[in-house]
Amino acid sequence: MSLRYLWNVHSQLLGGLRITVQATLIGMGIAVLLGLLIAMIRLLRIPVLRQLSVGWIVLVRNTPLLAQLFFLFYVLPSYGVKLNAYWLGTIGLGCHYSCYTAEAFRGSFAAVARGQWEAATVLGLSWRTTFAKVVLPQALPAVVPTLGNYLISMFKDSSILSAITVLELLGTTQALASQSFMYTTLFTAMGLTYLCIAYPASIGVRRLEKRLSGGRRVA
Amino acid sequence: MIVEPTFNDAERLRIEGVSKSFGNHQVLDHVSLDLPAGRRMALIGPSGSGKTTVLRCVAMLEMIDAGAIYLGDRRISVDLTGRTARSARDLRSIRSKIGMVFQHFNLFPNMTAIDNVTLAPVKVLGIEKAHARDEGLQILASVGLAEKAHAYPSQLSGGQQQRVAIARALAMHPSLLLFDEVTSALDPELVGEVLEVVRKLAETSPLSMMIVTHEMRFAADISDHVVFMEAGRIVEEGTPEEVLRSSVNERTRKFLHRIQLH
Amino acid sequence: MNPVVAESLLRGAGTTGVIVAAASTLAAATSLVVALARMSNKVLLRVGAAIFTEFFRGTSALVQLFWAYFVLPALGLQLPAIGVGIAVLGLNAGAYGSEVVRASITAVPAGQWEASKILGLSPATRMGRVILPQALRIALPPLESLLVDILKASALVSLITIGDFTARINGWATQGTIGLTPAYTIMLLGYLVMSAPLTIGMRLLARRMNRHVRVASQGAGQQ
Numbered sequence: 001m002s003l004r005y006l007w008n009v010h011s012q013l014l015g016g017l018r019i020t021v022q023a024t025l026i027g028m029g030i031a032v033l034l035g036l037l038i039a040m041i042r043l044l045r046i047p048v049l050r051q052l053s054v055g056w057i058v059l060v061r062n063t064p065l066l067a068q069l070f071f072l073f074y075v076l077p078s079y080g081v082k083l084n085a086y087w088l089g090t091i092g093l094g095c096h097y098s099c100y101t102a103e104a105f106r107g108s109f110a111a112v113a114r115g116q117w118e119a120a121t122v123l124g125l126s127w128r129t130t131f132a133k134v135v136l137p138q139a140l141p142a143v144v145p146t147l148g149n150y151l152i153s154m155f156k157d158s159s160i161l162s163a164i165t166v167l168e169l170l171g172t173t174q175a176l177a178s179q180s181f182m183y184t185t186l187f188t189a190m191g192l193t194y195l196c197i198a199y200p201a202s203i204g205v206r207r208l209e210k211r212l213s214g215g216r217r218v219a
Numbered sequence: 220m221i222v223e224p225t226f227n228d229a230e231r232l233r234i235e236g237v238s239k240s241f242g243n244h245q246v247l248d249h250v251s252l253d254l255p256a257g258r259r260m261a262l263i264g265p266s267g268s269g270k271t272t273v274l275r276c277v278a279m280l281e282m283i284d285a286g287a288i289y290l291g292d293r294r295i296s297v298d299l300t301g302r303t304a305r306s307a308r309d310l311r312s313i314r315s316k317i318g319m320v321f322q323h324f325n326l327f328p329n330m331t332a333i334d335n336v337t338l339a340p341v342k343v344l345g346i347e348k349a350h351a352r353d354e355g356l357q358i359l360a361s362v363g364l365a366e367k368a369h370a371y372p373s374q375l376s377g378g379q380q381q382r383v384a385i386a387r388a389l390a391m392h393p394s395l396l397l398f399d400e401v402t403s404a405l406d407p408e409l410v411g412e413v414l415e416v417v418r419k420l421a422e423t424s425p426l427s428m429m430i431v432t433h434e435m436r437f438a439a440d441i442s443d444h445v446v447f448m449e450a451g452r453i454v455e456e457g458t459p460e461e462v463l464r465s466s467v468n469e470r471t472r473k474f475l476h477r478i479q480l481h
Numbered sequence: 482m483n484p485v486v487a488e489s490l491l492r493g494a495g496t497t498g499v500i501v502a503a504a505s506t507l508a509a510a511t512s513l514v515v516a517l518a519r520m521s522n523k524v525l526l527r528v529g530a531a532i533f534t535e536f537f538r539g540t541s542a543l544v545q546l547f548w549a550y551f552v553l554p555a556l557g558l559q560l561p562a563i564g565v566g567i568a569v570l571g572l573n574a575g576a577y578g579s580e581v582v583r584a585s586i587t588a589v590p591a592g593q594w595e596a597s598k599i600l601g602l603s604p605a606t607r608m609g610r611v612i613l614p615q616a617l618r619i620a621l622p623p624l625e626s627l628l629v630d631i632l633k634a635s636a637l638v639s640l641i642t643i644g645d646f647t648a649r650i651n652g653w654a655t656q657g658t659i660g661l662t663p664a665y666t667i668m669l670l671g672y673l674v675m676s677a678p679l680t681i682g683m684r685l686l687a688r689r690m691n692r693h694v695r696v697a698s699q700g701a702g703q704q
Contacts, residue, residue, distance in 0.1 A: 062629060062680075063672040064636035071665040072656040074654065107510055118268075119325035122278050123339035124314035125393060133338065137329040156541035163640055170544060183551040192549050202538070213671060 002185050009176055009186075017193065023090045023168060024155045030094025032147065032153070035101025043109060044101070049056050057099045065096050065160055073164040096153055104146040108139035109200040128187030145209035156194060169193065229291035230256040230316070230394040230427060232277065237286035237296070246272045248451040249286070252294060255446075256394070259421060259428045261438035261459075264448035265474060270431045271449075274397050277429065278319045290316060290395070311343060318388035319397040322404050324380045326372040330382045332359060333368040336390045344391065351390070358386045362416045378409030382416055389420075396420075397429040410434070417441065435478060439463050447471050486653055490667075493649035494675065499565070499689065500645060501679075502633050504570035505628060511575025516582035517608075530579070537576035539691055542634045545569045550641040566638035574631050585620035586612060618690045625683035629676050636672070 006013075013116065038053045072088045083091070112135045120130040162171030173190040177183050232254040239247040247269045254260050260318055262270040275281045277288055277461065279297050289298035301396065316388055326335050336355040340346045346354075349356040359368050372380050388396060398417065400411040408427050414437050421441045432438050438445060445462040447455045447470075455468045495653050518530035537545065549565045560568070597607040639648035647668060653662035 025295035059673065061671065062633075062676040063669045064633040064647070066636045066639075067665070067668045067672060070647075070651070071669060074661045075665050104422060113325075115323050116327065117278055119321060119327075121280065122314065122317070122319040123387070124311050124343040125339055127341070129338075129342050134327050134329070156544070158541075159541045159543045160637070162543075170547065174547070177551065182393075184555045187548045187552050191540055191544055194541070194544055195536070199535055199539045202535075211381075 005180070005182050005185055006127045006189055009180075012172055012176065013169070013189070013193075016167055016169040016177060018157070019086070019166065019172075020158045020168040023086065023158050023161060024151070024164070027090050027093035027097065027154055027158070028147075028151050029090060031097035031101045031150065034095065036096035036105055038098060038102035039105035039109065040121075042106060053102075057102065060096055060099045065092070065157060066163060068092055068096055069164050070159060089166045091163055093154060093158060095160070097150055099152055101147060104143050104150070105139070106144040108146075111133060111142060112138045141212055142195075143195060145196065145205055145212060148205035148208060149202070152198050152205065155201075156198055159194075228256065231291060232395060232427065232429070233289040233291075234273065234277070235287050235289070237273075237276060237283050237288060238477060239269075239276065239281065239283050239285075246451050247276070247283075250448075250451070250453060251286075252446065252453070252456075254395075254427055254429060256427055257425045258444065259430065259442045260444045260446060261442035262429065262431045262446050262448060263433070263435070263474075264454075266478075267450070267453040270446075271399055274319070274399050274429060274431055277395075278397055293439050298358040304317070305454060315343060315391055316394045317397065318391055318393035318395070318400065320384050320388050321382070321402050322400045324372070324377070324384045324404075326380055326384055326387070327367050328372050331369045332364065332375070332386075333373055335372075336384060336387045338386070340390050355386070355390055358389050359383070359391075361419075362386050376406045377411060378412045381405065381413045385413075385416055385420070393426065395427045395429065398428065398432070401431065402432070402434060425475070433474070433478065435463060446472065449474070483658065486658060489653070490646065490671075491555075493644060493646040494671065496563075496643065496646040497619065497632070497635050497647075497675065500566055500570065500638060500643070501632050503567045504574060504631050504635070506522075507567065507571025508574035508578050508627070508631065511572055512578030512582045515579035516586065518531050519562050519579065519583055520586065534576045534579055537573050542573045543571065543572060543637045543640065546637055553679065562641055562643050564633075566641065566643050570631060570634055570638070573634070577630075578624065578627055578678060581620050581623045585616040585623075588619050589615045605624060614690075619682060621687045621690065624678060625687075628679050628683060632676055632679060646675075 019180045038057070041049045041053050069089060069092045072092045073085060076083075076088065081088075116134055116138070117130065120134050120170055125134075159170040161168050162174060165171070167175065169190055173186050180186075220296060227382070231376060232252075234250060234252040237247055238245070250269070250273060252260070252273070257391045262273060264270050272281060276283050276296060279295060280301065282297045284298065286296070287294055287298075293313065293391065295317075324458050326332075327338070330338065333352065337351040340351040340354070341348055356365065356368055359365055362385055364379060364382055364386070367375060367379060367383075372383070375383065385401075401417070402413050405413065413432065416432075418437075420426070428436065428441075430442065440459075442459055445457065445459050446453055447462055447466075447468075449470060452477070455462055455466060455471045462471060463475065515530045515533055519525040521527060546566065546569050549560075549569050550562065553560065553565070567615045593611055593615065596608070597611050602611070621702070635645060636647040639645050639651060642648075650659070650664050650668045654661055659667075675703075
């Protein structure tokens, strides 16, 4: 292990980390928005879109993220899509996780007690009002810890983007290692970096989960 | 200013030959009831007798398989044929005439008491927010909860939550109020405060009421007409005196005896 | 399709299958051991299990694969690539699996523990004949997704030079023998097809384990 070497290359490694974080945050944004959309489509039972989204979820959940990224990276350009690897990868990451967030949203909608819907129905509240003012405010806090866990997973999975030439943390580490052969130093440092971010984050999410479930009782 | 609802035969509730099954299990078997405007009906019976289902069918929360329910001259029951034949505006105007108080309160936990009470008047009746608020505070005062207007349901006791639920239903100025075992989920010492509110309501307001309850004395005090149901059928009906105190029907007497033993 | 290519792809799928089977077995054993260690009353075991779990869950499988592939030889441990792949995938899945097993053991109603204690059953009998069978039944749905996750993670071994299904398709596609679109479509469909027997198998197992269970179990459970 050579700490001096690490110091020499630290700015490149940090650059890679920056790409990792960016891809994760943007990917999560995509995952949440797309997931919410899919959950609403299934809730509203919109005819064609509903079947399509179920098929999409089955496809994405049962195939490797790596295969999906390869598909985006190699196939889309031949159909005129001119995005670079970083964007293809980030979008791929977001779309992959949207299937998981969609399930999380769906579960949280269903967890809102039936009595809430019934009370709102008898009061004459429209479906839109009920959903916006009664269901969503109760469903969203419940889903935050799950989304937090997916954010952490996505942070770790962002390393797969290196397979389609994106120079995030793993990719940068690989590139440096192939030049300097300082495999042990570099890969250990990289592993510790992921660990030192993901582990505290997961403790944070666990604490958040405890706080939210101990707090306000949902009828 | 509290708007007084107007009553006439247009508010008479008629349930005619209603039947309903859940899968293979028949819950209601040709049930017919008549509730004139301004009257109070108590539904009693063992659990599974169908009394709550009757209420839920009137509230249009359940579909019926046969028969019909009328409010005035309008058919309000929902069955497979009538389901699509109603306009949203139609539905809204019927809904605003019927209010319901649930066994488990079903208050919206993410809103304060006053917000629970004013949400529907603002969104459905189109009442202006400030006006709805004033009225809402008055109604909360009438159920004894003026100082809890800004509390969240989680900060209120069961009895207080149920009183807010009553206020919420009243804020819509219904002509018919349905009560579904409103004290069954309460700790014994909180039951009284809720029954008191309903009693006061019965005395001061011209609302029609349909009350499913296990509280026999309460049923006797408050209702004009008592209906005893068992296994989806009406076994006996009449005045409180006839059904609760001097019934000659064996099944009614058996049931009342069992309840008394508590 | 070119028969040479087809044969190669089938071999690749076979390699994937072997890796998944071996890793799953390792994962199953690891899950059980780590879960029990986590719940033991010996502090050393508890802490050791916790460190193991947090370590494998704190980084991605790919990072772990690369680390093992590149660093272990430098530390003196020379394993063939496929050994590295199976070990990492198995231990990684085992870490996640141990959480599932732990949760399912705690989900077994408290009454079962109490009854076994009163009957005087030894801890081993209690665990083996009463608690674990019930816990396993509860754990099946999440274990099913974990199994599919192992299949999906297996694709990553293509990046450390193992000739699995993904690696073969990549190989033929870069050579131009198969067009890009068909190649990567086949890759996706291939994994879909491979996941089917896993899912069906687990469902059948679940059905078999549930055959003695009546509808509403009254679990005295968490009170």
